[in-house]
Amino acid sequence: MEDRELFQKAQSVLKNAYVPFSGFRVGAALLTAEGKVFTGVNVENSSYGGTICAERTACVKAISEGAADFVTIAIAAEQGCAFPCGICRQFLYEFAPALRVIVGEDEEHLKEYTLQELLPEGFRI
Ligand code: THU
Numbered sequence: 001m002e003d004r005e006l007f008q009k010a011q012s013v014l015k016n017a018y019v020p021f022s023g024f025r026v027g028a029a030l031l032t033a034e035g036k037v038f039t040g041v042n043v044e045n046s047s048y049g050g051t052i053c054a055e056r057t058a059c060v061k062a063i064s065e066g067a068a069d070f071v072t073i074a075i076a077a078e079q080g081c082a083f084p085c086g087i088c089r090q091f092l093y094e095f096a097p098a099l100r101v102i103v104g105e106d107e108e109h110l111k112e113y114t115l116q117e118l119l120p121e122g123f124r125i
Pocket of ligand 1: 019022024026041042043044051052053054055082083084085088
């Protein structure tokens with residue numbers, strides 16, 4: 001699947017983000033080697049620390065459905081370009097250190113990174 005299409009899938013779930021506290025909507029779409037896509041949004045909580053980012057929502061959905069072998073994640077925000085936070089970088093690193101990470105303000109201006117670039121020397125046991 002093209003990066004552009006994956007990014008559009010991330011954009012398509014922005015409407016589902018639960019963001020009563022920040023108002024900052026984020027969507028993610030995680031592609032597996034099999035070609036399956038798992039989307040996720042950020043889900044905030046009154047106990048702020050309980051908030052889950054879009055990237056982790058997508059990853060947890062995938063793992064709990066038995067999917068693995070993640071190839072690419074695309075991340076879309078309602079405003080601007082959202083890079084994965086530190087916790088999400090480490091969370092994704094557990095499953096796919098070589099993951100491709102696609103971010104951008106819109107589908108015409110996508111930027112590509114690897115997770116290893118974004119999280120050098122990530123932690124693994
Ligand atoms: N957020 C994400 O979902 N992903 C990111 O990569 C950055 C931050 C969420 C968490 C919170 O709901 C909101 O954006 C503002 O920090």
